[in-house]
Amino acid sequence: MLRRLYDWTLSLAARKSAEWWLAFIAFVESSIFLVPADVLYLPMALSRPERAYRYALIATIASVLGGIAGWYIGYYAYESVAKPVLEFYGKFDEFEALRTGSGMGFILLMLVTSGLAHLPPIKVVTILAGVMHVDIWLFIVSAIIARGARFFFLAWLLRRYGEPIREFIEKRLGLIAGAGAGAVILLYIVIKYAL
Template sequence: MLRKLYAWTMALAARKAAAWWLAIIAFVESSFFLVPADVLFVPMVLARPKRAYLYAAIATAASVLGGILGWMIGHYAFETIAKPVLALYGKLDTFDELAASVNWETILLLLVTSGAAHLPPIKVVTILSGVANFSLFWFIVSAIVARGARFFALAWLLNRYGEEMRHFIEKRLSLITGIAAVLLIAVYLAYHFLR
């Protein structure tokens, strides 16, 4: 199923309406879709480098709006909508583990790491934020910062290094996201223990 979704998403990058598809995928990725918007974003930026920052803005705005939907699903409709969606994607156990040990600071950290590096998946954290009654204002601020940083940094890298960067990212995506998550967690721990 994942391979078919990936292939379908890649085919969308070649369409004239690719920017609309990017917005749709970035929106639904933040609340329930399995494939990250990056698989459409990267080929779009490589095909039209002059539109890289426009695509980054579209992806950021749509992702934040999708995150708000995820927050609302978690806050208002966890049992009827969120729980079956999380179970469908095999993320219910991850969600339950996170929910058992969260506080305000943990959710903020998770929003930043998932927004910037997909660790844990953004849809899990947006729903968790709603369930935990995390401030919608701070949710939106952190989503804009984390998702914006991700898409604009990726746009800059792809604009600057093009095809070489795409191959580098594809080969080492897990390593890159892991390092980013470790750095963010280290910053959080340093802040937490030094204050």
């Protein structure tokens, strides 16, 4: 099922309505959808590199709006909406572990790492931020920075290096972003516990 969903999302890049689909996928990815918007963003930006930054802006805005929707789901509809969504994707246990063991600073850190590297999935963090009553304005600013950094960095890479970077991005971006996220987490731990 996941492979068919991935292939379907990828097929949307060739449509005339691709920008609308990108906005839709980026929006729902941040609150309920499993496939990341990158699956649609990458082929769109490669086929029209002159529009890479435009696509990055669309994806960022829609992703932040979807994150706000996820925050509201967590804040107001945890039992009726969020819990069934998390159970459907098999993320409920991960969510509960994060919920019981996380402070506000760690939630904001997870928002940045999930925005950059999908660690943990962005929908888990947006819902968690709502459940934990993270200040909505702080949440929005963090989401803009994290999601914007991801999409605009991809736009820069694609504009600068074009098609040769595509294989590299598809195979190794998660690893590179994960290493960067790990460095941010390590820095947070050092600042919190060593200083």
